[in-house]
Amino acid sequence: MTPLSHTRGSDWLESAGVRPTRQRVTLASLLVGDGQHRHVTAESLFEAAKLEGEAVSLATVYNTLRAFCDAGLVQEVTVDGSKSYFDTNTHDHPHFYWEDNAELTDAPADELVIAKVPEAPEGAEIASIDVVIRLRRT
Amino acid sequence: MTPLSHTRGSDWLESAGVRPTRQRVTLASLLVGDGQHRHVTAESLFEAAKLEGEAVSLATVYNTLRAFCDAGLVQEVTVDGSKSYFDTNTHDHPHFYWEDNAELTDAPADELVIAKVPEAPEGAEIASIDVVIRLRRT
């Protein structure tokens, strides 16, 4: 964790009013420390923290991702029933899901154009539209 | 289970070369017996079978849905990390997901027009595109 990534992580937490504990700053800097967007699972983030030598318990990784989600810092993406993905890019955008290795990446938002959307049925409104482009290696 | 729904269920299984055991015909007739499309979870189908008086073990419901999926009779839809949904409509089409009661229904396919789709990255091809319209009751 470089000083810069640490600062970015802290600022990110502060911007959402999330208390910057040691563990949260560690995870935050792993998530946004380099200014890039990232897609993680609890397990992958847990492993990343361990590699950094900044061990954080798995329970805390789960709690923290949930907290970041509630604070609007990350977005949960449902693509594979078996585990949850979290995306630091909270703008509305499509995803590529690589079926071969269960990896999730962003798809370019400007290359997806939805010209017409089914209207919400009576008594309901559209909360969001999830678009997942499933990829298979050729 | 009426004679007609029984026949429809059996025919459906036969069309995919799936051996029509008593349990499978029961579940098949619950799924396509009235010629309508249906969205079920293992649990909901299990309950439906019990109500019919045609008890099938939960393990068999799981195995059977998996088998139907492999045979291309139903499609798994991932909308809610916590459980799996299966859809008897295997054509490419969007879904409404009712967040309030975790219900899944079809959205009219002809009212969704995707004018432009991100190209698959090098070394990959698009397997499918999942569109889930999340609804919130007003």
Added chain:
DNA sequence: TACCGATTGAAAACCGTTCTCAAAACACTT
């Protein structure tokens, strides 16, 4: 009817996730 691979189902295993709760960290006052 006899055979043999496929299917069933009760129970156990599995696995990602959440919960519990005591200890530690933190913010805030004095």
Added chain:
DNA sequence: AAGTGTTTTGAGAACGGTTTTCAATCGGTA
């Protein structure tokens, strides 16, 4: 710095949906 009340952490247990195990049973075939 010490005291006080709140929040967070983390080891382990619990949970819930799903899959696996394996012996009994079924279904298709000769």
